[in-house]
Amino acid sequence: MIPFSRAQPVMASVWHVTLVRELKDLLGEERVLSDPLRRHVYGKDGGIRRGDVAVVTLPATVGEVAEIVRIAARHEIPVVPRGAGTGLAGGAVPTSPSVVVSLTRLTEIEVDTESRTAWVGAGVLNLDLSEHTAPFGLHFAPDPSSQAACTIGGNVANNSGGPHCLAEGSTVNHVLAVEMVNATGEVLMLGGDAPDPIGLDVRGIVVGSEGTLGIVTRALVKLTPNPPAARTLLAAYERVEDAAATVSGIIAAGIVPAALEMMDQPMTIAVERFVGAGFPTDAAAVLLAEVTGHPAAVTAEAELVRTVAESNHATQIRVAADQAERDLLWKGRKAAFGAVAQLAPDYYLHDTVVPRTKLVDVLVKVYEIADRYDLAIMNVFHAGDGNLHPLMAFDASEEGVLDRVHAAADEVARVCVEAGGSLSGEHGIGLEKRDLMPLVFSEVDLDAQARLVEAFDPNKLFNPDKVLPTGSRCFDLGRPIPEGTWI
Amino acid sequence: MGWVTAEAPRPAELSACVDCGLCLPHCPTYRLTGDETASPRGRIAAMRAVAGDLVPIDDAFEDMMSFCLQCRACEAACPSLVPFGRAMEGARAELTAQRPDPVRRTRHALLGRLVSTPVLLRLATRAIGLARRSGALRIVPSALRSSLAGMRDVPSTPPTIRGAVHLAQGEERGTAALLAGCVMDPWFGGVHEATIELLKRAGYRVVVPTTQTCCGALAAHDGDTRRARRLAVRNVRALQAVDLVISNAAGCSAHLKEYAEWAGDGGAILADRARDVTEVVAAAIADGRLPKLSMNRGAVAVQDPCHLRHAQRIVDAPRVIVAAAGYQPVDLTDDQCCGAAGLYSMLFPETSNELGENKAAQIRVTGSTVVASANPGCEMQVRAHLENWYSVAHPVELYWDAVRENETLGPGTDSRGE
Numbered sequence: 001m002i003p004f005s006r007a008q009p010v011m012a013s014v015w016h017v018t019l020v021r022e023l024k025d026l027l028g029e030e031r032v033l034s035d036p037l038r039r040h041v042y043g044k045d046g047g048i049r050r051g052d053v054a055v056v057t058l059p060a061t062v063g064e065v066a067e068i069v070r071i072a073a074r075h076e077i078p079v080v081p082r083g084a085g086t087g088l089a090g091g092a093v094p095t096s097p098s099v100v101v102s103l104t105r106l107t108e109i110e111v112d113t114e115s116r117t118a119w120v121g122a123g124v125l126n127l128d129l130s131e132h133t134a135p136f137g138l139h140f141a142p143d144p145s146s147q148a149a150c151t152i153g154g155n156v157a158n159n160s161g162g163p164h165c166l167a168e169g170s171t172v173n174h175v176l177a178v179e180m181v182n183a184t185g186e187v188l189m190l191g192g193d194a195p196d197p198i199g200l201d202v203r204g205i206v207v208g209s210e211g212t213l214g215i216v217t218r219a220l221v222k223l224t225p226n227p228p229a230a231r232t233l234l235a236a237y238e239r240v241e242d243a244a245a246t247v248s249g250i251i252a253a254g255i256v257p258a259a260l261e262m263m264d265q266p267m268t269i270a271v272e273r274f275v276g277a278g279f280p281t282d283a284a285a286v287l288l289a290e291v292t293g294h295p296a297a298v299t300a301e302a303e304l305v306r307t308v309a310e311s312n313h314a315t316q317i318r319v320a321a322d323q324a325e326r327d328l329l330w331k332g333r334k335a336a337f338g339a340v341a342q343l344a345p346d347y348y349l350h351d352t353v354v355p356r357t358k359l360v361d362v363l364v365k366v367y368e369i370a371d372r373y374d375l376a377i378m379n380v381f382h383a384g385d386g387n388l389h390p391l392m393a394f395d396a397s398e399e400g401v402l403d404r405v406h407a408a409a410d411e412v413a414r415v416c417v418e419a420g421g422s423l424s425g426e427h428g429i430g431l432e433k434r435d436l437m438p439l440v441f442s443e444v445d446l447d448a449q450a451r452l453v454e455a456f457d458p459n460k461l462f463n464p465d466k467v468l469p470t471g472s473r474c475f476d477l478g479r480p481i482p483e484g485t486w487i
Numbered sequence: 488m489g490w491v492t493a494e495a496p497r498p499a500e501l502s503a504c505v506d507c508g509l510c511l512p513h514c515p516t517y518r519l520t521g522d523e524t525a526s527p528r529g530r531i532a533a534m535r536a537v538a539g540d541l542v543p544i545d546d547a548f549e550d551m552m553s554f555c556l557q558c559r560a561c562e563a564a565c566p567s568l569v570p571f572g573r574a575m576e577g578a579r580a581e582l583t584a585q586r587p588d589p590v591r592r593t594r595h596a597l598l599g600r601l602v603s604t605p606v607l608l609r610l611a612t613r614a615i616g617l618a619r620r621s622g623a624l625r626i627v628p629s630a631l632r633s634s635l636a637g638m639r640d641v642p643s644t645p646p647t648i649r650g651a652v653h654l655a656q657g658e659e660r661g662t663a664a665l666l667a668g669c670v671m672d673p674w675f676g677g678v679h680e681a682t683i684e685l686l687k688r689a690g691y692r693v694v695v696p697t698t699q700t701c702c703g704a705l706a707a708h709d710g711d712t713r714r715a716r717r718l719a720v721r722n723v724r725a726l727q728a729v730d731l732v733i734s735n736a737a738g739c740s741a742h743l744k745e746y747a748e749w750a751g752d753g754g755a756i757l758a759d760r761a762r763d764v765t766e767v768v769a770a771a772i773a774d775g776r777l778p779k780l781s782m783n784r785g786a787v788a789v790q791d792p793c794h795l796r797h798a799q800r801i802v803d804a805p806r807v808i809v810a811a812a813g814y815q816p817v818d819l820t821d822d823q824c825c826g827a828a829g830l831y832s833m834l835f836p837e838t839s840n841e842l843g844e845n846k847a848a849q850i851r852v853t854g855s856t857v858v859a860s861a862n863p864g865c866e867m868q869v870r871a872h873l874e875n876w877y878s879v880a881h882p883v884e885l886y887w888d889a890v891r892e893n894e895t896l897g898p899g900t901d902s903r904g905e
């Protein structure tokens with residue numbers, strides 16, 4: 001089959017009119033948005049790029065999703081799944097006029113308390129799920145900082161993680177099965193309720209595929225018992241090195257805290273201004289550690305964490321007195337990205353992984369890079385697993401600043417990869433880091449991935465141009481992949 | 488063509504949004520629809536598109552803006568402190584300026600005049616009273632009828648508090664001017680009485696200047712900016728030379744605090760002195776000027792008016808007050824808008840109704856039949872959606888009832904100064 005020709009002149013053309021009419025016949029007037037303003041509004045996610053939307057659909061059932069896919073396939077127009085649009089890598093941003101499928105109306109939850117699992121609609125918000133299962137003493141473990149807003153479908157697509165994934169693992173460890181609409185509009189059931197399904201683990205491939213293989217409509221997720229006790233500690237340091245040494249010290253002491261998070265000073269200041277939780281704004285680094293489990297073990301581990309922090313010159317150690325204080329501290333940490341906008345109107349959030357032992361070295365280099373490009377930089381990280389989030393705040397209206405941001409981001413990615421790290425901890429590749437893929441994957445690796453996508457979606461119907469750089473399929477261009485340049 | 492008014496959304500307000508989406512789950516219209524274009528982030532994106540001249544102010548823009556409840560839940564949730572309420576008022580001002588619409592113009596003229604003219608409001612009150620008693624209310628449009636369904640029983644010629652001066656009891660701390668309000672005066676006399684009695688006991692001389700008028704919140708939210716300015720300027724003149732300006736309607740106190748926007752330097756001074764009654768009474772309870780009663784009166788469901796909780800971030804005060812009356816305050820499942828939202832219940836009756844039903848359901852599961860609500864619109868909405876065995880009152884009324892009872896029964900249960 002011929003790949004879709006996606007360079008069509010936009011809208012108002014006959015195909016657009018018929019496409020919209022067919023979709024409206026299916027969904028009614030209200031759930032198909034085709035006016036220029038509304039299309040514009042859907043052209044962006046939480047990242048910094050904007051794309052081209054042909055029409056937005058708001059299906060409410062898997063059957064409607066399948067039918068939308070069939071209509072789009074017939075019109076040879078790409079389909080871009082969208083959850084809450086909190087993605088930071090441009091994953092839900094269409095690169096050419098596309099049908100955006102918003103999954104937010106698929107919000108059914110069916111809990112099986114006996115097996116501690118739940119079938120969850122793709123549009124259910126992460127935190128809503130945990131609140132829904134709270135009466136059963138259960139929660140969904142992956143807790144991205146955006147958990148109040150992001151959808152389960154988005155979590156599955158991006159294999160999202162969060163502060164508490166240090167001990168619990170990311171989304172892929174908590175998804176047993178997915179229901180997915182494929183490129184021909186059929187509904188597949190991948191995986192099953194057994195933890196280790198027989199046959200090829202296709203479910204594992206779909207988790208983290210960023211909407212390039214199909215549209216996830218439901219997922220069977222594992223629920224984790226709420227810990228009987230939890231304690232959150234905050235430690236402040238005069239030197240970032242001491243905070244990093246504490247992280248290594250805690251892990252070396254044999255504790256795997258439920259969460260271990262670090263913020264540097266500029267970040268702490270911004271966060272404090274929003275939550276007013278008493279974060280020490282004069283500290284060079286602040287560490288948040290949470291231990292969970294049985295009350296006795298929690299007390300012992302919290303003591304150990306305190307000792308390690310003290311021996312690494314913590315200037316202040318505070319233990320959250322109650323749930324309210326705990327919630328406030330985490331609210332602060334989870335609002336970190338948004339709080340940056342108080343400093344400058346735009347931000348670029350990087351998501352890289354560095355080996356824990358190299359954290360300090362990398363940080364020093366990151367500060368140096370920011371300095372050189374004259375950018376304000378602040379850092380938050382899931383320190384336990386070395387997932388580093390440098391954040392550059394800038395004002396896009398300033399001439400040439402975007403070039404500087406991209407150049408700096410590019411260098412930061414390289415520094416992390418050179419230190420033995422990886423390109424993305426959790427936010428996905430999307431558009432944002434697509435062209436850096438060759439930094440970590442060889443031609444052969446990329447070719448294998450491209451073949452995999454092709455097997456699911458030969459016509460590149462779903463979320464084309466994402467994740468894999470153009471030319472990943474070796475014979476496409478017949479030449480080596482160009483050096484990763486930032487688009 | 489971009490913006491044309493001085494109130495238009497400002498570049499700094501719009502650029503403060505970083506598109507993180509953290510406000511989305513807090514937005515009632517997004518929750519109901521799952522639609523980005525019914526979300527705060529989507530509305531800001533639309534404002535930016537107009538500001539950047541990418542799209543004109545068209546039907547789509549008007550629909551997106553009008554559907555917003557202006558509940559400001561997004562504002563309280565936003566880590567980058569986007570002043571959404573202000574920006575939305577600007578967008579509404581632009582709609583008025585750029586989209587001439589006879590319906591809007593009539594609404595501005597009629598409602599605007601009605602709420603700022605006590606005589607008219609009193610006539611209307613009498614007419615509503617007659618209509619309710621005779622059953623003639625059945626012939627008025629259903630949207631208006633359901634907005635009035637939760638009205639208190641009001642005497643046909645209600646008394647007014649305008650012009651009153653009340654001396655402080657005990658040592659005087661200062662003078663407080665009370666905003667009589669529009670519907671507060673004829674329809675919510677009980678709240679005014681409680682407010683005045685409690686303020687007196689808290690050490691304030693209470694004055695109610697006659698030259699004051701409606702605060703202008705409804706006009707500001709509806710894009711009737713000329714009227715909003717005029718009313719604000721009049722109030723600044725009427726409410727001078729006092730220490731505090733107090734309102735017992737959360738929507739009004741929130742708006743008074745934004746007077747700098749509407750009445751220049753004088754407005755800024757008034758804004759500085761503006762307080763919601765719940766803040767003042769809770770503070771007096773905290774430092775022992777008003778008693779904490781130890782009687783057990785059972786549970787009370789606390790409904791948080793958006794303009795108290797989200798716009799003014801006042802959360803504890805109503806709870807402190809009902810607790811001091813001897814009730815156990817019970818929180819509702821969430822702090823989402825009840826759907827009253829000023830004129831919203833008339834413009835989008837379906838959405839308003841759905842939100843009202845949600846709120847009523849949340850109140851029912853608390854098991855309490857007493858509800859505290861610190862805003863007249865919310866009170867009416869909540870009452871309209873609940874069965875008639877629920878009683879809904881302002882927290883200061885619940886407290887004043889208890890204080891009065893305690894005063895007449897003698898101080899046996901009083902724990903003043905504890």
Ligand SMILES: Cc1cc2nc3c(=O)[nH]c(=O)nc-3n(C[C@H](O)[C@H](O)[C@H](O)COP(=O)(O)OP(=O)(O)OC[C@H]3O[C@@H](n4cnc5c(N)ncnc54)[C@H](O)[C@@H]3O)c2cc1C
Binds near residue numbers: 157212427
């Ligand atoms: C303030 C902030 C903090 C964040 N913190 C974290 C964090 O700690 N950890 C983390 O991992 N991420 C984080 N993120 C990134 C983002 O929130 C997550 O990646 C999240 O899982 C995206 O979910 P969403 O519903 O918003 O998806 P969207 O942004 O709408 O989509 C993301 C991708 O998934 C695809 N997709 C969405 N739904 C489906 C579906 N049903 N089927 C197939 N494909 C689909 C889209 O096409 C797109 O490629 C953060 C973002 C923000 C703004």
Ligand code: SF4
Binds near residue numbers: 527561564567569
């Ligand atoms: S929370 Fe604030 S910054 Fe984030 S999308 Fe909403 S308005 Fe914008």
Ligand code: SF4
Binds near residue numbers: 557558562
């Ligand atoms: S004011 Fe209320 S309805 Fe309007 S965008 Fe904000 S949260 Fe949504």
